[in-house]
Amino acid sequence: MEFLFLEPVFKEAIWGGTRLRDVFGYDIPGDTTGECWAISAHKNGECQIAGGRYDGKLLGSLWKERPELFGHYKGEQFPLLVKIIDARQDLSIQVHPDDAYAGIHENGSLGKTECWYILDCEPDTEIVIGHYAKDKKEMESMIRSGKWDEFIRKVPVHKGDFFQINPGCVHAIKGGTMILETQQSSDITYRVYDYDRLQDGKPRQLHIEQSIDTINAPFEADESKPVTESLEGADHTHFVSCPYYSVDKYDINGVFSIEFHKYFTNVSVLSGNGSVNGISVMAGQHFIVPAESGVCRFEGTMSIICSNPE
Known part of the structure; x- marks a missing residue:
């Protein structure tokens, strides 16, 4: 894929x-x-x-x-x-x-x-x-x-x-x-x-x-907090899972491998540059990882935000 x-x-x-x-x-x-x-x-x-x-x-x-x-x-x-x-x-x-x-x-x-x-x-x-x-x-x-x-x-x-x-x-x-x-x-x-x-x-x-x-009244603030963990090659922050999407951020430094969502995953490169599966990527690029793409290997120094449907 x-x-x-x-x-x-x-x-x-x-x-x-x-x-x-x-x-x-x-x-x-x-x-x-x-x-x-x-x-x-x-x-x-x-x-x-x-x-x-x-x-x-x-x-x-x-x-x-x-x-x-x-x-x-x-x-x-x-x-x-x-x-x-x-x-x-x-x-x-x-x-x-x-x-x-x-x-x-x-x-x-x-x-x-x-x-x-x-x-x-x-x-x-x-x-x-x-x-x-x-x-x-x-x-x-x-x-x-x-x-x-x-x-x-x-x-x-x-x-x-x-x-x-x-x-x-x-x-x-x-x-x-x-x-x-x-x-x-x-x-x-x-x-x-x-x-x-x-x-x-x-x-x-x-x-x-x-x-x-x-408009909902009274207003009720969303109290959910991001959760961060250190993975091999990246710091991962999970921001939200709701009935429509999940959103995660990965701050990659070196080599980071991940197998994404079973449906598909949207990827936005926010900063930095490097490669994914040998393809050069840089800040401002956006792509979709199709279903059943297997393991994606990122290399470089970059921050990405990923979203997928729930």
């Missing part, structure tokens, strides 16, 4: 910047590039296979035509989406629906459970995770009356932090932060508040009713 390397898809955004080019050397479309869709079969940004026997194939087509590459994983669509997000300015305050709500109200779309690994951030940066409303009634009142300072919960953030963002959790990436995001393959976002910003002279669309429908 050969690895499936992917060509990223880039998205411009009002809050985007240039760090996708500055840090990873990507050929971004402009100076307000907010997102790199690094491993995606979503219709709004589908990656092509780069090189090998499936060169030029869309990931979604390969999912349907060669299910054995993905261990015959259930479902009609590739289940995960991996992004790098460069927030030069604050993103909107937002919330995502779960599968049930999205299925009814968003033409059968998946909901959006996601998680963030903080690749880098400026000093004293914060992010928005959760809110301070004591119940659903107070949450609705605060939103409709625009009491944002009372409503929004901010927490400090540092390079290397990890956050699980479940459906119904109010959240926002703040300016000066770059993250790697692993999520369900969904592009459904409800904007609660956007700082009254204008785009092309007009306010961006808000989704107040959908947000009130889907």
Whole structure:
């Protein structure tokens, strides 16, 4: 089984910047590039296979035509989406629906459970995770009356932090932060508040009713903690296992061998360089290890984040 390397898809955004080019050397479309869709079969940004026997194939087509590459994983669509997000300015305050709500109200779309690994951030940066409303009634009142300072919960953030963002959790990436995001393959976002910003002279669309429908109140913080262990050739950190994905980080120094998940595994090279099974890899590359690929041998000095479906 050969690895499936992917060509990223880039998205411009009002809050985007240039760090996708500055840090990873990507050929971004402009100076307000907010997102790199690094491993995606979503219709709004589908990656092509780069090189090998499936060169030029869309990931979604390969999912349907060669299910054995993905261990015959259930479902009609590739289940995960991996992004790098460069927030030069604050993103909107937002919330995502779960599968049930999205299925009814968003033409059968998946909901959006996601998680963030903080690749880098400026000093004293914060992010928005959760809110301070004591119940659903107070949450609705605060939103409709625009009491944002009372409503929004901010927490400090540092390079290397990890956050699980479940459906119904109010959240926002703040300016000066770059993250790697692993999520369900969904592009459904409800904007609660956007700082009254204008785009092309007009306010961006808000989704107040959908947000009130889907925000969980009161907010309950995710108390799970990463677990780290030392392996031969790598330090391993397990961040999360949830109903949709597991996410792990490996800081490799030397030779490290691993046999991945029974279905398939997404791999993102965050920093450094080296090789995997003799193939050169470097920071900014993303690939899929197909099912039944056997032992993968990494050599070099690099950090990788791996995700697989549950």
